[in-house]
Amino acid sequence: MKERLVVVGNGMAGIRAVEDLLASAPGRYDITVFGAEPHPNYNRIMLSPVLAGEKTFDQIILNGHDWYEANGITLYTGDGVTAIDPAARIVTSASGRTVAYDKLLLAVGSTPVVLPVPGAGLPGVIGFRDLADVDAMMDATRTGRNAVVIGAGLLGLEAANGLAAHGMTVTVLHLMGTIMERQLDEAAGALLQGELEGRGISIITRAQTAAIEGDGRVQRVRLNDGRVIDADLVVMAVGIRPATALAKAAGLEVNRGIVVNDRMVTSDPNILAVGECVEHRGQTYGLVAPLWDMAKVVAGELAGIGGAGYHGTVTATRLKVTGIEVFSAGTFNEPGADDIVFRDAARGVYKRILIKDNRIAGVVLYGDTADGPWYFQMLKDGESVETIRDTLIFGPNAGAVDADPAAAVAALPDSAEICGCNGVCKGTIVAAIRDKGCTSVDDVRTHTKASASCGNCTGLVEKLLASTLGASYAGESASRPMCKCTHHTHDDVRRLIVAGNLKSIPAVMQALEWTTAEGCASCRPALNYYLMCAWPGDYRDDAQSRYINERVHANIQKDGTYSVVPRMWGGLTNPAELRAIADVAERYAIPTVKVTGGQRIDLLGARKEDLPAIWADLNAAGMVSGHAYAKGLRTVKTCVGSEWCRFGTQASMDMGVRLERMTWGTWTPHKFKMAVSGCPRNCAEATIKDFGVVAVDSGWELHVGGNGGMKVRACDLLCKVETMEEVEEYCGAFIQMYREDARYLERTAPWIERIGLEPIRARILNEADRKALHRRFLHSQSFEQTDPWAERASGRVDAHEFAPLATFDAPATPTTLAAE
Amino acid sequence: MNAISPISWVRIGHLDDIPPRAARVVRTPAGDVAVFRTGTDEVFALKDRCPHGTGPLSNGIVHGRRVTCPLHGMVFDLTTGEAVGPETCSAATIPARVVDGMVELGGLDALGMAHG
Numbered sequence: 038m039k040e041r042l043v044v045v046g047n048g049m050a051g052i053r054a055v056e057d058l059l060a061s062a063p064g065r066y067d068i069t070v071f072g073a074e075p076h077p078n079y080n081r082i083m084l085s086p087v088l089a090g091e092k093t094f095d096q097i098i099l100n101g102h103d104w105y106e107a108n109g110i111t112l113y114t115g116d117g118v119t120a121i122d123p124a125a126r127i128v129t130s131a132s133g134r135t136v137a138y139d140k141l142l143l144a145v146g147s148t149p150v151v152l153p154v155p156g157a158g159l160p161g162v163i164g165f166r167d168l169a170d171v172d173a174m175m176d177a178t179r180t181g182r183n184a185v186v187i188g189a190g191l192l193g194l195e196a197a198n199g200l201a202a203h204g205m206t207v208t209v210l211h212l213m214g215t216i217m218e219r220q221l222d223e224a225a226g227a228l229l230q231g232e233l234e235g236r237g238i239s240i241i242t243r244a245q246t247a248a249i250e251g252d253g254r255v256q257r258v259r260l261n262d263g264r265v266i267d268a269d270l271v272v273m274a275v276g277i278r279p280a281t282a283l284a285k286a287a288g289l290e291v292n293r294g295i296v297v298n299d300r301m302v303t304s305d306p307n308i309l310a311v312g313e314c315v316e317h318r319g320q321t322y323g324l325v326a327p328l329w330d331m332a333k334v335v336a337g338e339l340a341g342i343g344g345a346g347y348h349g350t351v352t353a354t355r356l357k358v359t360g361i362e363v364f365s366a367g368t369f370n371e372p373g374a375d376d377i378v379f380r381d382a383a384r385g386v387y388k389r390i391l392i393k394d395n396r397i398a399g400v401v402l403y404g405d406t407a408d409g410p411w412y413f414q415m416l417k418d419g420e421s422v423e424t425i426r427d428t429l430i431f432g433p434n435a436g437a438v439d440a441d442p443a444a445a446v447a448a449l450p451d452s453a454e455i456c457g458c459n460g461v462c463k464g465t466i467v468a469a470i471r472d473k474g475c476t477s478v479d480d481v482r483t484h485t486k487a488s489a490s491c492g493n494c495t496g497l498v499e500k501l502l503a504s505t506l507g508a509s510y511a512g513e514s515a516s517r518p519m520c521k522c523t524h525h526t527h528d529d530v531r532r533l534i535v536a537g538n539l540k541s542i543p544a545v546m547q548a549l550e551w552t553t554a555e556g557c558a559s560c561r562p563a564l565n566y567y568l569m570c571a572w573p574g575d576y577r578d579d580a581q582s583r584y585i586n587e588r589v590h591a592n593i594q595k596d597g598t599y600s601v602v603p604r605m606w607g608g609l610t611n612p613a614e615l616r617a618i619a620d621v622a623e624r625y626a627i628p629t630v631k632v633t634g635g636q637r638i639d640l641l642g643a644r645k646e647d648l649p650a651i652w653a654d655l656n657a658a659g660m661v662s663g664h665a666y667a668k669g670l671r672t673v674k675t676c677v678g679s680e681w682c683r684f685g686t687q688a689s690m691d692m693g694v695r696l697e698r699m700t701w702g703t704w705t706p707h708k709f710k711m712a713v714s715g716c717p718r719n720c721a722e723a724t725i726k727d728f729g730v731v732a733v734d735s736g737w738e739l740h741v742g743g744n745g746g747m748k749v750r751a752c753d754l755l756c757k758v759e760t761m762e763e764v765e766e767y768c769g770a771f772i773q774m775y776r777e778d779a780r781y782l783e784r785t786a787p788w789i790e791r792i793g794l795e796p797i798r799a800r801i802l803n804e805a806d807r808k809a810l811h812r813r814f815l816h817s818q819s820f821e822q823t824d825p826w827a828e829r830a831s832g833r834v835d836a837h838e839f840a841p842l843a844t845f846d847a848p849a850t851p852t853t854l855a856a857e
Numbered sequence: 858m859n860a861i862s863p864i865s866w867v868r869i870g871h872l873d874d875i876p877p878r879a880a881r882v883v884r885t886p887a888g889d890v891a892v893f894r895t896g897t898d899e900v901f902a903l904k905d906r907c908p909h910g911t912g913p914l915s916n917g918i919v920h921g922r923r924v925t926c927p928l929h930g931m932v933f934d935l936t937t938g939e940a941v942g943p944e945t946c947s948a949a950t951i952p953a954r955v956v957d958g959m960v961e962l963g964g965l966d967a968l969g970m971a972h973g
Contacts, residue, residue: 093930553920553921554896554921555878555896555920555921556920557920557923557925557932558917558918558920558925558930558932561918561920562918580876580879581876581877581878581879581918581919582918583918584918584927585916585917585918585927588916589916593913593916593927593928595911595928596911597911597912597913597916837874837875837876837879837881841881841882841883841884841889842869842870842874842875842881842882842883842892842960843869843870843883843884844883844884845883845884845885845886845965846886
């Protein structure tokens with residue numbers, strides 16, 4: 038009979054130990070895993086990107102249910118272990134399950150420290166440890182305005198950044214004078230604080246929390262100095278504490294953590310422990326790299342192989358906040374150490390290396406962290422830097438004339454660590470590329486786990502692929518399939534649609550060997566767009582492959598109602614239109630009427646079944662759909678220009694109306710916004726639009742590829758033209774090139790970043806190319822400029838969308854049957 | 858309204874009233890029901906709210922025997938109502954069938970959705 042292994046804890050450490058065990062001694066144990074959370078094994082360190090909206094939960098799953106099944110592991114989720122009987126060797130779970138074990142692995146992790154202040158138990162006060170906390174924060178962003186984060190460590194700042202990204206007003210309270218003081222020195226801390234404050238996050242250092250207050254739910258935080266901060270949500274991120282209660286109750290030796298020896302065995306020889314719950318040689322750990330080292334030792338011990346044992350881990354830290362580069366390793370207040378400091382204020386770069394006895398004792402990098410792994414490797418190896426001390430601060434390429442990044446990676450020794458999270462070194466990755474045929478980062482991830490955790494080393498892995506495969510490396514963006522339904526990339530699918538004369542979604546799926554019967558919610562809308570773009574007037578739009586907003590021509594709101602935005606050409610309106618809008622708002626009890634950033638009026642909270650009637654009323658006053666819901670032309674914003682403004686140099690309103698008349702109704706890969714400013718003061722904010730026009734004395738400047746939003750990108754200047762007719766032609770040509778070239782859901786800003794401005798400029802400035810593009814644009818427009826509201830208000834198009842199929846009135850049987 | 862009586866079916870309309878890969882709403886005193894028709898003319902019904910709140914599943918994109926919630930993109934299996942993927946949550950299912958081209962829902966009375 039097989040030995041029975043029970044793993045308490047379904048987190049990263051426990052499951053990593055199981056993975057390592059399966060690799061070295063497959064089939065030796067009957068394995069049962071208990072997890073308190075109701076999810077399979079996920080990547081906890083990626084919760085910050087999930088909170089910031091940069092990743093979905095699906096993307097951070099490490100092992101799905103199928104993995105447990107495939108390996109014969111019994112998994113109980115949502116069922117934590119509540120008691121261990123070491124004498125009988127039995128564990129009991131919260132739901133009353135009892136399971137016997139020969140070996141027990143405790144991987145119960147840690148719990149957030151809760152400050153002992155009044156009100157800490159109020160609803161709305163949470164930690165930041167698991168998916169439930171992320172969900173609670175997401176909920177708070179929808180209902181509340183103000184968040185307070187207590188603790189400016191790694192987790193606290195990542196939480197603050199995520200909440201701010203969702204539009205909350207965030208205040209961070211920190212007891213010490215420097216944020217992230219365990220990882221950063223004062224200078225780097227101040228740089229980071231400045232950057233975060235620039236993003237709208239308030240940071241109060243030396244802040245002592247006196248009490249959390251509220252009536253039945255958190256409402257404010259009071260500081261010792263009397264200051265009061267409003268809070269709909271309080272996130273406590275002041276530290277973690279190993280979860281020891283279960284071990285303690287079972288009589289195991291416990292100090293700060295569950296005490297283990299170098300073999301990761303607790304005071305009971307049949308019980309091992311791993312991860313954040315352990316105390317090893319007086320040390321506890323809260324980062325991921327030590328977990329991997331420990332897991333390896335646990336696997337060796339359980340497999341009976343032995344090995345070197347665990348001797349502690351030197352750790353490095355990175356902050357996972359997009360756009361902020363912070364790296365820290367080792368110590369930075371070592372007595373008797375020398376400092377080498379480099380600052381570049383203009384680039385916001387700060388680097389500091391601490392050297393003791395000719396060896397690196399600590400590194401702090403801010404603003405440019407590319408050399409972090411190189412320093413960290415030397416720090417861990419205790420390598421002497423005596424001979425390179427003069428140029429050490431400039432990194433491994435110092436002195437090289439041509440700082441080719443691929444060459445720098447190629448020059449690294451095989452033992453250089455590439456993925457700090459998973460402890461994967463260069464040699465392992467290169468071997469996987471050579472011997473296992475890896476051709477993409479995904480392949481490397483599958484075979485080596487490099488870049489599978491925080492993803493910071495993805496760039497390094499790409500460079501290794503490039504330097505190992507040479508010209509045969511296709512690059513990443515080019516090789517990623519469109520979705521899980523196909524092996525083809527977006528670009529290939531578009532090419533093959535035209536080459537194969539494919540004219541319907543089923544035809545594409547058949548010819549390109551889709552692996553699912555009818556695709557998914559991701560590829561269907563993309564295919565619908567590609568086909569429409571390729572075959573104007575020929576392809577029949579598939580409503581069921583459109584997102585609901587484009588299907589019912591209004592924007593769905595969080596409560597399932599819709600918003601309605603009529604078109605106002607160039608942002609202009611008149612008394613008759615305003616009167617009609619006011620009448621509609623009253624007649625259909627519209628709860629909110631709002632002016633949008635694109636100079637339109639938004640009627641929010643309309644009931645879906647009222648939409649056709651609302652549209653009929655707006656149509657009657659001469660208004661058509663504003664396409665505020667479309668991956669298409671949204672608005673053309675204008676300033677008053679020379680028509681009214683004493684500074685205006687050109688008629689910007691007229692220009693804006695002409696552009697909007699030409700472009701309305703077009704479908705594009707993503708939404709498309711325009712603006713026209715009548716002078717260089719640029720009151721219409723034209724330089725953060727997809728296509729922006731700024732009048733100057735001698736004509737019009739054309740700007741492209743800008744957007745506001747989470748990551749603001751100012752436009753690139755495309756060129757200058759003289760007449761309104763030219764503005765129209767260049768605009769049409771630019772939109773058509775974007776329509777034909779960009780990938781679905783790619784805005785112009787990332788599109789231009791991806792392909793570069795030059796190819797665009799080359800085609801638009803070439804007269805023949807430009808005229809051909811513009812002609813194709815106008816041709817497709819000849820099929821698109823039909824008001825979708827009028828079609829639906831007539832009751833002849835998509836009537837099923839707006840009326841229920843049947844209605845049951847209590848307490849009767851059906852009163853209406855649509856079939857009759 | 859007792860457990861041993863057979864499920865009672867009520868006719869709500871013709872199969873052709875629902876376009877393929879689409880859904881229609883049935884209003885009941887206990888809330889809306891989303892009735893889905895797949896690309897292969899199977900019919901399923903779920904309560905018209907995602908388990909998280911207010912996402913009207915009838916407005917989602919139907920692909921295979923699945924629907925993607927319009928608000929936050931969660932995917933539900935129409936046959937079981939369960940979320941596809943790691944989430945352990947589900948939307949309530951309501952029995953549905955097609956008899957002679959007519960769509961019927963079952964057990965609405967037991968759910969308090971119609972008088973029975």
